[in-house]
Amino acid sequence: MSKRVSILSLSGAHFWATVLLSTALNVCQAQNGDSAKAPHFSGRWLKRVESNAARLNRELSTQGTGYLEKMAKLEKGVQGRLAMVDPAGAKELFAGSAGQYSALGQQLQSEKGCPGQGFSGAYPAYLDSLKGVMAYLREHPECMPPLHGSEPRLVSASAELQAVQGKMNDAEAARAFLQQRQQVLGQYLSKHPAMANILRNPVAKMQRSIYYYGQQLRQYKEMWASPDRLEREALALLDKVPAFQSFMKQNSMLGGLFHLPSSYSTPQAVSGLQTKDEVAALVHGQVAAGGAGGDAALQGSLQAAQSQLDDYKSKLTKMGTGNGDMNMPDFNPNDQKTKTFWKRIEYGANFQTTRNNYYFPMVTDFGFSLGYKLGHNNLIGLGASYKLGWGNGIRHIAFTSEGVGVRSFLQIRIKGSFSATGGFEYNYTTPFTAYQQLKQIAYWTKSGLIGVTKTISMKSTVFKKTTLSLLWDFLSYQQAPRTEPILFRIGYNF
Numbered sequence: 001m002s003k004r005v006s007i008l009s010l011s012g013a014h015f016w017a018t019v020l021l022s023t024a025l026n027v028c029q030a031q032n033g034d035s036a037k038a039p040h041f042s043g044r045w046l047k048r049v050e051s052n053a054a055r056l057n058r059e060l061s062t063q064g065t066g067y068l069e070k071m072a073k074l075e076k077g078v079q080g081r082l083a084m085v086d087p088a089g090a091k092e093l094f095a096g097s098a099g100q101y102s103a104l105g106q107q108l109q110s111e112k113g114c115p116g117q118g119f120s121g122a123y124p125a126y127l128d129s130l131k132g133v134m135a136y137l138r139e140h141p142e143c144m145p146p147l148h149g150s151e152p153r154l155v156s157a158s159a160e161l162q163a164v165q166g167k168m169n170d171a172e173a174a175r176a177f178l179q180q181r182q183q184v185l186g187q188y189l190s191k192h193p194a195m196a197n198i199l200r201n202p203v204a205k206m207q208r209s210i211y212y213y214g215q216q217l218r219q220y221k222e223m224w225a226s227p228d229r230l231e232r233e234a235l236a237l238l239d240k241v242p243a244f245q246s247f248m249k250q251n252s253m254l255g256g257l258f259h260l261p262s263s264y265s266t267p268q269a270v271s272g273l274q275t276k277d278e279v280a281a282l283v284h285g286q287v288a289a290g291g292a293g294g295d296a297a298l299q300g301s302l303q304a305a306q307s308q309l310d311d312y313k314s315k316l317t318k319m320g321t322g323n324g325d326m327n328m329p330d331f332n333p334n335d336q337k338t339k340t341f342w343k344r345i346e347y348g349a350n351f352q353t354t355r356n357n358y359y360f361p362m363v364t365d366f367g368f369s370l371g372y373k374l375g376h377n378n379l380i381g382l383g384a385s386y387k388l389g390w391g392n393g394i395r396h397i398a399f400t401s402e403g404v405g406v407r408s409f410l411q412i413r414i415k416g417s418f419s420a421t422g423g424f425e426y427n428y429t430t431p432f433t434a435y436q437q438l439k440q441i442a443y444w445t446k447s448g449l450i451g452v453t454k455t456i457s458m459k460s461t462v463f464k465k466t467t468l469s470l471l472w473d474f475l476s477y478q479q480a481p482r483t484e485p486i487l488f489r490i491g492y493n494f
Contacts, residue, residue, distance in 0.1 A: 049157045050156050050160050053157065056164055056220060060171055060220065061109050061111075064105070064108040064170070067174070067178070068101050068174060071181065072097075075202075078094075086195070100177060104174045107170050111166040113164070113166035127161065129252070132247065132251060136247050136251075168217075172217070175210065175213055189203060212333070212337055215337075336373045346372075347371075348370075348381075348493040349368050350490060351491075352487055352488060354483075362389070362392070365385050367405075368385070369381050369407070369491075370382055371411075377411070377413035378413055380409070383407040383408075383409065385405040386401075386405075387404065387429070388401070389401070401431060401432055403432070404438065405426060407425045408424050410422050417454055420450075421453045421471065422449060422450045424447070425447040427444065427446075427447060429483065445479045447475055449474075450471065451470050451487075453469040454467065454469075465492065466492055467491040467493065468489075468491075469489040470488055
């Protein structure tokens with residue numbers, strides 16, 4: 001396993017240690033005569049950790065095996081078609097791939113993890129801290145809740161966390177294997193352009209699936225790295241538990257990777273190391289030795305190297321290989337595809353006011369909606385409305401219930417912040433005083449709306465996504481009495 005560590009995550013172990021300490025319900029005396037107070041973790045907290053880890057394990061297994069099965073099926077179909085025109089190439093191209101797909105899927109399903117397991121990819125700070133807390137609690141049972149069944153719960157939660165680490169590594173290995181298969185197919189296609197009709201579409205489908213699988217893994221990791229306000233406030237608790245600090249330095253994955261000294265984070269730990277200014281002075285001295293053109297030569301060399309690197313990066317991208325930012329999709333990805341159902345739900349509210357006429361008083365229509373995000377700024381949903389009457393003028397103000405409505409709508413992004421909007425509505429446009437009156441179907445009228453919506457991003461957190469809609473009711477001409485054909489609505493989405 002590779003040991004690439006994200007620089008932004010290096011302080012994560014200590015941060016998440018304090019996050020976990022914020023769940024303490026009361027305190028007990030620390031070990032070794034330490035005057036500081038150690039947290040007393042609740043059984044409810046242990047249950048929540050176990051439940052969250054178990055859920056993540058299930059999703060990692062389900063999603064990973066699903067993508068692997070999809071890719072294996074795709075390759076099998078391509079292999080069958082390619083074998084008819086290039087048997088030797090098909091045999092070489094797909095030799096052993098089916099077995100690798102199967103082995104990776106079985107590994108994801110059966111992975112249980114093991115103590116002291118390493119990690120690949122960016123450093124999982126939160127997971128490291130969770131495992132550290134579990135180990136700390138096993139060595140300090142006085143910090144366990146005095147409840148029956150707490151120790152088995154601790155063992156179970158520790159096992160689930162070990163499985164999370166193992167499945168995360170397996171998921172990264174599966175993603176790397178999928179990228180490798182995409183690269184192999186891409187290279188074959190570049191050497192055999194006559195096979196474009198057979199391979200181009202499958203390779204494109206593979207690239208899309210790999211991209212979305214990578215996005216899915218990224219979201220799973222973000223689930224374990226999103227502290228809220230209370231967790232950030234818990235940072236102050238770290239200074240109260242020096243015994244736990246010392247434990248994490250010796251037993252965390254980060255501590256094992258860098259072998260942190262006992263003087264870590266003290267001035268003595270960096271004694272003798274070169275400062276940024278000293279390094280800059282050293283570079284300047286080496287450049288100055290090249291004469292008056294030294295700086296220009298250095299800049300030219302750097303620009304040439306950057307240009308060459310960009311060229312290599314572009315070629316790798318076209319072949320469909322690479323990791324991180326090099327695996328750029330050559331299609332327009334759907335930013336909602338890998339999100340769960342509930343995270344794709346968007347709530348909305350809007351209102352419109354129509355002027356009074358011979359048949360109707362001035363009315364404000366308050367609407368509420370529940371939308372499902374199909375993609376970036378593409379929305380479909382249902383809603384309801386309530387019509388509040390204001391009377392017939394400043395001298396005749398009266399609040400009345402002038403009707404209700406039910407709605408359906410579809411919003412498709414056109415360009416930038418503009419979207420095409422359509423919908424179908426049923427409106428009860430007769431004043432009512434009791435619910436029973438709404439059952440009179442004859443008083444319900446139809447509205448068919450089409451128009452344009454402009455989305456405005458405001459600085460306010462409440463009204464961050466404000467919408468302005470100009471709509472034409474093409475069924476208003478069939479209504480008796482006739483309603484307003486042009487509607488202007490102001491809305492807010494959350």
